[in-house]
Amino acid sequence: MFQSFEETARPDQGPARLEALRAELAREGLDGFIVPRADAHQGEYVAPHDERLAWLTGFTGSAGYCVALTDRAGVFVDGRYRVQVKAQVADVFTPVDWPETGLAAWIAEALPGGGRVGVDPWLFSVDQMRRLREGLDGVEVVACENLVDRIWADQPAPPMGTVRAHPPEFAGEAHEDKIARLAGGLGPAEACVLTLPDSIAWLLNIRGSDIPRNPVPHGFALLNRDGSVELFMAREKLAELGDHLGSRVSVLPPEGFVAALATLGGPVQIDPASCPVAVLDSLDRAEVIEAEDPCLLPKACKNDAELEGSRAAHLRDAAAMVRFLAWVDAQAPGDFSEIDVVRRLEAERAASNMLRDISFETIAGSGPHGAIVHYRVTESTDRKVQAGELLLVDSGGQYADGTTDITRTMAVGDPELVDEETRAAFTRVLKGMVALSRLRWPEGLAGRDIDVLARAALWEAGLDYGHGTGHGVGAYLSVHEGPQRIARTGTVPLRPGMIVSNEPGFYREGAYGIRIENLIAVSEAPALPGQTVARMLCFETLTWVPIDRRLILPSLLSEPERRWIDDYHARVLERVAPLLEPQDRAWLEAACAPL
Template identity: 50%
Template sequence: MFEAIFQSFGSAADPSVGAERVALLRAELARSGLDGFVVPRADAHQNEYVPTGEERLRWLTGFAGSAGTAVVLADKAAIFVDGRYTLQVTAEADPAVFAPHNIADRTAEAWIAANLAGGRLGYDPWLHTRDQASKLAAAARAAGGCLVAVESNPIDQVWTDRPAPPCAPVVLHPIAFAGEPAAAKLARIQAALAETKADALLVSDPHALAWTFNIRGGDVAHTPLPLGWALIAREGRPLLFLDPRKLAGEVRGALADAAILAEPAELEPQLSALAATGATIHFDRASAPDRLVGVVERAGGSAGLGDDPIARLKACKNAVEIAGARAAHRRDGAALARFLAWIDREAPKGTLTEIAVTEALESFRRDTGVLRDISFPTIAGAGPNAALPHYRVTTATNRRIEPGILLVDSGAQYQDGTTDVTRTIAIGTPTAAMKRHFTLVLKGHIAVATAVFPAGSTGAQLDPFARRALWAAGLDFDHGTGHGVGSYLSVHEVPARISRIGHAKLEPGMILSNEPGYYRAGEYGIRIENLELVREVPAPEGGERPLLGFETLTLAPIDRRLIDPALLAPDEIAWIDAYHARVAAEIGPLVDAPTAAWLDAATRPIC
């Protein structure tokens, strides 16, 4: 694992691969009677991180971003990305081969409708959800053509050195960390399934699979996932489809107590047999592949597409998981304090680089002795690189740490919890503009952290809290304010989020990030991120509705050098001082003497 951590700094992409590989693909499409093909950045589970053998978009185009789609026709090709990747895509994919498009301006479907011209457009039904496939089909029809599901992906026919599928061992997630046995979780899932009137649930999201059966794995980077499937009926034992090579004796025995074990190759026959009885099978709209929905429909069953009922159950952490999250954040906070003290010692020497910063932080976390992985590739951006919210350093972009701002967004996977924290650090003396912008972001962060809201509120209703001070200054940021976080699972967990499109109700036990920011293109970026636990709040006298609020889990100093106290209200200053006092009290005993001395200075009251 740690070799992977320190080999994560890629060299510059080679756009020249595109022309040759597109030519190979076009030849394969011609042999198959297809006029075009859609290449998403996806696996069969719609995972955020995918196995290397599923990186078809990257192999074909050179583009290494986490989201994107290419469409290849006989005489033209295009690649579609969101606003995070408009610069990256032109550097990594040859624009002479793939015309780049921002999906905010033109979607893949709109391009297909204008360019397919009556042809047969192929797609891999394992790599698209039903909703995605329906949009592609409509686009093909609009062009006078049709969408064709392929039995085997044509890229796999020409990708001669494609890596084998992952086969990491499945491990049990102990009850000491899970807090609830699999049997109890299955009973709750079956009760939720009964409410949907479905006869069975197809579990296609590996996060849901891992949570349900109290297992973890190593099939993808940064998230401890075992790739597999489950079929949970309203009554009786579920079917669990895992590669048997992943199951050691103890694990196999424990899982056999909870489910009937089967190989992944048996999934389609089992689905088809169940559907042939006229059963209604519920699919997760966001992760279930179109291929499996079609299996049910062709066999005479009914496919119900909707939200995965496991997602909400998983998002509401139990008491054991909450205790684990607190412990993980104390441990992580001590590592962060060591790191921040190290930055203050080393940065003035002028020799640090973004890669050196990233390696040091991951080393401090490794020193805990219990780090399982980082929870996502660390973002360490200096100067103008900090203005790119999703920046990831490479050997080509690596900047020296110079006076100004350093933004570090990072996280860790511990067996008892997942962390995600961003700190913006002053290198040298910050300018007045930097302090003003930082303080406006801090005001939004505090507004979210201290928010009290009626039960049933959504993240969309809280999102303006983070933006009010920025809006008043004519400023804003273009990403969401917060995302859900799992328990030794995904650092980006659904359904909870704080954003304009965060429509899931916030419930006690959910963990979300609180990360407003500001980005001055070409100069610097600012973001302040803590994780927050949703909890019940006592209603004031005369209150008529149950209330919720947040408990801050992250424990790391906020750089006082970047704060302009004149822009803060007394209650905001009181919050910062109280937070820093808590950080000092909880982290101080866990660090070495030099770090403790640094921490004492970093957490002193503002006034």
């Protein structure tokens, strides 16, 4: 399943592509053009057809922008990609720390006398465009044709992946019931525009294959207050659905979507956070109501069937991870490479014969590559894994009953070769993961209210990490799912049924990276004697894979933290050992020994 991936634009190609784009700027009378990593559906993940940012600049991260002006070009990346971008883009592009430096502020400084900057209105949400225009006093933002598409001669075709029904035993609710429930909550709106691929997939109990590693189809939909749905999707993609969609769902050609919007009188509901500007511009006859995508919260709060499916998927995945970790320990340092690591792990997952896909490109960073938060090995960057190094592996699987995501950082070869400073950092990261796992909190708190617990032990040593602590995870859907997250920007209250990752880390550029990640589900906490809070919540651990105890400094742990780690390993052994052959079971017993 491993695909050797070389950068879409090699550094030597960047100057020519930027020069071609600037020729289009001159032709259109523009002073700049903004290239986001986005598509018309405004999801996080894009198909090869929409990898415009990577094609132009070489940067392959999952979020970012390029602002190409006539005399400079900035590539805007967040904290996850500060190291990666330096290695990927040509010298003609300047990395910019984003969101610390905003697009509007950078453009305004670069064009002090004003100017005209072009954007593709399908690639910016309503909210994004408002923020951009508010910050660009004196600079005109011009909606125009996508200029990158003009110069990308071998641009891949739009995806046409097969769509299949998602069985009720995994979905837990018939799509007709979801439609009726959400349509009844639209309030004054006659219709609601849906553009997010995972929202449409969840609502209709379908799964697709238009996005690599994410089982979602491309399309648009109108959810109507009368309980009907108009689905704008190519019929050839739906050939295997049979009569699954039923009489309440009408299938219409995607090229008719804009015309259909123009006929709506309203009121029509859009989510400004995900609705493309082009959609709003097409609703010129309608009264527009702005509200959150009605699928987001119901999708995030998994029902009993989805939670049970996730538990089963994680146990299956844990057995594959243990077999893989035992294999790593059996290898002689220097005799295997990062690509070998990726191939072996993906083979172990596939051995279950239940894997539909991996849930994202496997991250296997050894030594200094571990400090690149979303490092993706290529044939040109592959390196041998050496004794005394840390190996960071972040990976996951897509199964019909659930989506997994797990990170483990391990010592390679003799663990005594790892210095005490590195072990201390590992232990502080672990303390943060344990703190969240043990937490009980009053209902109503959001991710931003608890993010500090994952960082406190690192802060004590003057350390931190530049990414969020946790993201939502779908039920055989996208491995990154909103609206919940554990981060300083996470404002959505955590609710029972939500699945989030718990993944603090620490990265020393040029040396190593550390990240430890489990998936956890929000559940109601049992009442305590004398409890005065009406309702408290806690986390249920879903991931059952040992943590490299050889890297732990027990002296840095409190007694409750030690008990949690020992109890976790005891439960890992109890759950996973019956799924293993004797040799791997023996490895697991040693890995799960008490501290």
